[in-house]
Amino acid sequence: MTSTASTNKVSKLPRWASSFGVQIIAGLLAGLILGLIARQLGGDPKTDPNGLVTTLSTVGNSYVSILKAAVVPLIFTAVVSSIANLREVTNAARLAWNTLLWFAITSLIAVTIGIALGVLFQPGAGTGTATPKEYTGKSGDWWAFLIGLFPSNFLGLSASTKAAESGALTTSVSFNVLQILVIAIVVGIAALKVGKAADPFLKLNGSALAVIQKVLWWIIRLAPIGTVGLIGTAVATYGWTTIGSLGKFTLAIYVGLALVLFVVYPVLIKTHGLSIKQYFSGVWPAVQLAFVSRSSIGTLPLTQRVTERNLGVPRAYASFAVPLGATTKMDGCAAIYPAIAAVFVAQFFGIQLDLGQYLLIVLVSVLGSAATAGTTGAVVMLTLTLSTLGLPLAGVGLLLAVDPILDMGRTAVNVAGQALVPTIVSKRQGILNEELYNAPRNGNPFADDSDDLLADLNAANSADDVDPKRQAANA
Template sequence: MTSFGPQIIAALIVGLLLGLVAKYTGSTAEEPNGLGEALSIIGSSYVALLRTAVIPLIFFAVVASIANLAKVTNAARLAWQTLLWFAITALVSVVIGMVLGTVFRPGANTGQDMPDDYTGKTGDWLGFLTGLVPANFLGLGASTKLADDATATTSISFNVLQILVIAIAVGIAALKVGKAAEPFLAFSTSILAIIQKVLWWIIRIAPIGTVGLIGNAVATYGWDTIGALGKFTVAIYVGLALVLFALYPVLVRAHGLSIKQYFSGVWPAVQLAFVSRSSIGTLPLTQRVTERNLGVPSGYASFAVPLGATTKMDGCAAIYPAIAAIFVAQFFGVELSLTDYFLIALVSVLGSAATAGTTGAIVMLTLTLSTLGLPLAGVGLLMAVDPIIDMGRTAVNVAGQALVPTIVAKREGILDIDMYNAPRNGNPFADESISAPDAEAAAAK
């Protein structure tokens, strides 16, 4: 079976060629021909598949992560330290993303018209705070639009922030209830596993969706879009490289640890993440390298790493939404204010729990654009190059998911330094003769 990476590259080439054929045979956004219509349907259908799972994915991922707190000794302090460092690294990463988006200006000078349904309003603090209050249990909304021919169309939308607030409240309540909530928590974990499996199937057909998305983008916008998306992709990878090879090494060294040992220890998981494009799919390996190579006690790692797989996304929830939001604003000629930039940072830090190990970037992009009031048409546009970007994003996500538990364990004095510094000798894991770290033993050192 051909590996996933070549499938995506082939899909991009096929989509590009089909899009050019459609465009030069007369297909337009207003009046697409048969090929243009087919590409549009394929692309939009794939996005619809992803959006279908967003609500249950966010809800059960957050509930399951909060439930893991009950399994950790000294949970309150370790959880607080973990979340604090999640936020610190996310904040630095989103600042890097905003700087790069401003410097690269990947969406500028495209001359594209504003979508018809765009109201022209950008986000504000009051709207952000109001959006936190759930309108109903599922955070759903409905709107009806009357066409020129008097045909009424009703569309259903969802508010990711409200779903996140509901999930956090339910998760904390389940912890407070105690034993009576155990069946619910077990059910939530089971449902989450099923949803993630379905999402993985959807991701496996990403090459088909890529053909439709990139083909439709070319047929609709032409070469200006391809050039802008190429510049956008470069900006994203520059940001990811700065986080992975500059920010993370600085944090490792600042805590008195070897940069070489960190990278050699985490690299097996980073490699798998790059190929699989799934933090959840890489989770078992991430947890293993965090314990066996980086010396984090298993009791703490079993909480922090799964939590990070759904909430620690410096690639998907910081670098990407920052540059993507600026790209969409530039692409459609919308000026962003200083308040908008503060909102981007705030959403990236607080909204990371809305992400998940499979489609977190799409959720975060939707959340960011919705908060700023930017055209959501940008989601479909950027989906065209998402598979290529997602490889680097997921690799950075996983590297951060192993880094934060390592830093916290070192700060709390429970990191097994001998395990961390053990020679790798070209092997993916430290010598099996070295005992895996145990929380109590490490704390006694």
């Protein structure tokens, strides 16, 4: 018996070593070291990569591909289920309206900071680059964006065929996340209107969502491995030289992201009488994953989990607000980044922006953030902003060199905001479980990892959602 006990004691990992956050940090450090080693091995990372670069790229791209594979079923089932769950929430219409309002408020603050930093840092000034001859100064057409909302098929899929250098034709299938979002919203609202006749469909949809989230949770547990590949590839491919060539722009972006994440969000948390420390310790696992995966949709299951289990947002409301936020709430990609980027492009090509164009940046950022739709990268939002302002689209290609590195910080801020707004709205409506919000983390990604406590918390959250007396007690 002594031998057995001794064996079990030796084989058991320390609690800190099994922490998800520690594993992510270890992956970051390993990726950084391997990326630097890969750069020293020689070869062009883009045209003639060495073996280590190829390995890191394969690991990172495979992980992102796995995350993307679940995007379509996750968005559809999550949004339909979230709308259906509004039946169980007291004052559902008020919650939905307040959620959208706070999405807009935080986006407005973020884009204002972005414009101010662009004017202050002058990241594109002094280049002496001539304005492109094809530049007309005319603003783009919003109709193309609006028409793009309407799907041509139920799944929002599109196919394109290209000829390879060998002459062979290759067909690739892609999906429009924004169209899938529209489809899911329509189906969810229809299910609400149908009533009891839709119960079998909603039950099937809920079961499918549970299965998909379980699979995604397994994928998320592989994030430390994916982190090694993603960070290693970024360092090996872009290094510090490329960042330095656009140093002022990169610095302005990260200063803006830091101001929103570490100043604006804490102020909002504090003004609502909540602990800043508890918010950051609660949301940090999702922020870490967002930083390395560069995908709000890929991080969605973890974001929803920390919002419910760490921040105390009722499950029925969180399952509505978090998926909606993952597709439309983009303070990093759709507010700070396009604002600074638009100012940068204008300065780079020697174009003076007037007050009306600055106001257009604000309008596009607040109303057009759904264009990013939670996918990796913010090129769509940048293109929309530049075309609306009538700025040269050549600026898009100019900024792509450092986009992967910028996108890490942007997505981290996106996810932090997607958890913040439901927390604020829940607090204002008196349905936030503050006991759970203030629960000790003890270095764990969640308040407690035990299955028994999770079941108790789920039951408590469900009761809070439907019982006005418990809501009043929590208030």
